[in-house]
Amino acid sequence: xxxxxxxxxxxxxxxxxxxxxxxxxxxxxxxxxxxxxxxxxxxxxxxxxxxxxxxxxxxxxxxxxxxxxxxxxxxxxxxxxxxxxxxxxxxxxxxxxxxxxxxxxxxxxxxxxxxxxxxxxxxxxxxxxxxxxxxxxxxxxxxxxxxxxxxxxxxxxxxxxxxxxxxxxxxxxxxxxxxxxxxxxxxxxxxxxxxxxxxxxxxxxxxxxxxxxxxxxxxxxxxxxxxxxxxxxxxxxxxxxxxxxxxxxxxxxxxxxxxxxxxxxxxxxxxxxxxxxxxxxxxxxxxxxxxxxxxxxxxxxxxxxxxxxxxxxxxxxxxxxxxxxxxxxxxxxxxxxxxxxxxxxxxxxxxxxxxxxxxxxxxxxxxxxxxxxxxxxxxxxxxxxxxxxxxxxxxxxxxxxxxxxxxxxxxxxxxxxxxxxxxxxx
Amino acid sequence: xxxxxxxxxxxxxxxxxxxxxxxxxxxxxxxxxxxxxxxxxxxxxxxxxxxxxxxxxxxxxxxxxxxxxxxxxxxxxxxxxxxxxxxxxxxxxxxxxxxxxxxxxxxxxxxxxxxxxxxxxxxxxxxxxxxxxxxxxxxxxxxxxxxxxxxxxxxxxxxxxxxxxxxxxxxxxxxxxxxxxxxxxxxxxxxxxxxxxxxxxxxxxxxxxxxxxxxxxxxxxxxxxxxxxxxxxxxxxxxxxxxxxxxxxxxxxxxxxxxxxxxxxxxxxxxxxxxxxxxxxxxxxxxxxxxxxxxxxxxxxxxxx
Numbered sequence: 151x152x153x154x155x156x157x158x159x160x161x162x163x164x165x166x167x168x169x170x171x172x173x174x175x176x177x178x179x180x181x182x183x184x185x186x187x188x189x190x191x192x193x194x195x196x197x198x199x200x201x202x203x204x205x206x207x208x209x210x211x212x213x214x215x216x217x218x219x220x221x222x223x224x225x226x227x228x229x230x231x232x233x234x235x236x237x238x239x240x241x242x243x244x245x246x247x248x249x250x251x252x253x254x255x256x257x258x259x260x261x262x263x264x265x266x267x268x269x270x271x272x273x274x275x276x277x278x279x280x281x282x283x284x285x286x287x288x289x290x291x292x293x294x295x296x297x298x299x300x301x302x303x304x305x306x307x308x309x310x311x312x313x314x315x316x317x318x319x320x321x322x323x324x325x326x327x328x329x330x331x332x333x334x335x336x337x338x339x340x341x342x343x344x345x346x347x348x349x350x351x352x353x354x355x356x357x358x359x360x361x362x363x364x365x366x367x368x369x370x371x372x373x374x375x376x377x378x379x380x381x382x383x384x385x386x387x388x389x390x391x392x393x394x395x396x397x398x399x400x401x402x403x404x405x406x407x408x409x410x411x412x413x414x415x416x417x418x419x420x421x422x423x424x425x426x427x428x429x430x431x432x433x434x435x436x437x438x439x440x441x442x443x444x445x446x447x448x449x450x451x452x453x454x455x456x457x458x459x460x461x462x463x464x465x466x467x468x469x470x471x472x473x474x475x476x477x478x479x480x481x482x483x484x485x486x487x488x489x490x491x492x493x494x495x496x497x498x499x500x501x502x503x504x505x506x507x508x509x510x511x512x513x514x515x516x517x518x519x520x521x522x523x524x525x526x527x528x529x530x531x532x533x534x535x536x537x538x539x540x541x542x543x544x545x546x547x548x549x550x551x552x553x554x555x556x557x558x559x560x561x562x563x564x565x566x567x568x569x570x571x572x573x574x575x576x
Numbered sequence: 577x578x579x580x581x582x583x584x585x586x587x588x589x590x591x592x593x594x595x596x597x598x599x600x601x602x603x604x605x606x607x608x609x610x611x612x613x614x615x616x617x618x619x620x621x622x623x624x625x626x627x628x629x630x631x632x633x634x635x636x637x638x639x640x641x642x643x644x645x646x647x648x649x650x651x652x653x654x655x656x657x658x659x660x661x662x663x664x665x666x667x668x669x670x671x672x673x674x675x676x677x678x679x680x681x682x683x684x685x686x687x688x689x690x691x692x693x694x695x696x697x698x699x700x701x702x703x704x705x706x707x708x709x710x711x712x713x714x715x716x717x718x719x720x721x722x723x724x725x726x727x728x729x730x731x732x733x734x735x736x737x738x739x740x741x742x743x744x745x746x747x748x749x750x751x752x753x754x755x756x757x758x759x760x761x762x763x764x765x766x767x768x769x770x771x772x773x774x775x776x777x778x779x780x781x782x783x784x785x786x787x788x789x790x791x792x793x794x795x796x797x798x799x800x801x802x803x804x805x806x807x808x809x810x811x812x813x814x815x816x817x818x819x820x821x822x823x824x825x826x827x828x829x830x831x832x833x834x835x836x837x838x839x840x841x842x843x844x845x846x847x848x849x850x851x852x853x854x855x856x857x858x859x860x861x862x863x864x865x866x867x868x869x870x871x872x873x874x875x876x877x878x879x880x881x
Contacts, residue, residue, distance in 0.1 A: 343769060344772050347773075348744070350705030350739065350741055351684045420684055464661070466662065466686040467684055
């Protein structure tokens, strides 16, 4: 049997668990899986690699439309494919904000034109992300939006949030919240603690995140909505999610790579690449987030890939915008810093994120007949990134030694990224 | 020393050497012609992105007393108001041929960025609420001239420590020079992790007054960071103001300092500011001498370490 492509010799995540096997791909689907899959027109040697469903990022800023000097769908898709992703959920805090169906369709269609990852638009909870009245939720829903968020801002008004939760709950959608109290965070630039105190910089206390999450969990329980908390940053947040899950609240949670890789001591240099929201917190928070991810209280690694141009970041810390890139190095942090097993890695970076985003074609363990949307990651390879596919460079990962490297990414049988030249035939 | 950015991690012998030099330059300032040719031909740029009159004038006076030329950047009349970035502004001024920049900026760390972007010495003239090292040096000089040393002195810094670059710079410099420092203020004005600072902290000013050699008063504002930090100026003055009654409770040799500008009747009593044991004007005079010492050390030649 001649396959279009064969992934040879990897540790493959299948319904029966991890097996060392070859994967034969033809016509965009997995045609054969095992030790006798036959030859391929193209063969990728993935010996030693973890092979499983391509990754899904439920928190990506592609900046299109409106801020294409930072990123656009094409450059963001290139970075996503290089990071092992088969699908990304685009955040709606663009200019204009994605608060109506035609805007969501634009994002989705731009993703299809580029064709490197499935770009799933998310939509605003409130019109213009202003936090006052509901966005065109039905219209967005018809355009395929399943995740609603005002990301970048929390929906601060409890009555507005409650109403949106009730409305979205009836549709079956997810309310995804940037859970940071605006009053406790508005003047802050970094975590409130020993480093902010030394620098004299206004800080953002743990409480800014925790009180918003605690309120949201009460409202989620009351309304029954599927609630997702973005970028957890505090140890207490992990405990709030644990307790809510124990009570049966339909809550999921994500952690960003940077909240696992860094803590507030990184800000001591006032390097604006470390300015993120919520801020990098204490070492004990970082450890609790990693432990929460390993344990599965935290469902997903989500990048919060947030491109900003050099001219925007080459300013004093307090004047810089929040955010850092993440797509290309998230897998490395999940492996090298969080030390996830292969099963946990694909669970937190593909299977559960795909379920949260309602992406049934993604996050499927590999078996004959499923879409060949696959990533091969070498968990042992150490490397030092020197560049990025993003239009921006706001990434402290550039120049850092990382463990774990994405080798190949496939989207429905098409190789969208490969870090080694592909030789036809053998 | 390539730059002067912070008093944190400044070695004691370096601070003392600068203070020694400052005493010498202070003598220069008392001469009939208070000027030496030490930095003739050198150009010092004062880059004050945040309004300041006193510090800028003090640096300019110091540079001129060393015969350096000065150029001045002020944001309101500059390309900054046309949207030019800090980096482009700094590179532009540097390209004109300046040998040193004194930088004041409302953002923490701005002088460090200039130190990265340019290969000339940078003096931090105050960044955010982070550091203002020449203020601390001139305060230490003023105290040392009065007491001979800071070793073993008990210094109370009173007021808005949390939002004060003057306090941050002084805490580290004074502790390095051997003083015991007590921060005095309500919890809203103390650093959040004060237990990790090389100081003691209290909200009870009256309890520390009998044991202090120096009371360092900070200027106060009622609003900080979008929220109120104490109920009213009158209540602040009642608990933390250096009234005549409190001044009388000090030991007879104890002195009062203030970085200015002072709010008479709030943090300092109307009469106290003019008392012989109020060293506020000596601080201002010493500011010029200290800045001469720092400029000379950074531009003048053979002090490199």
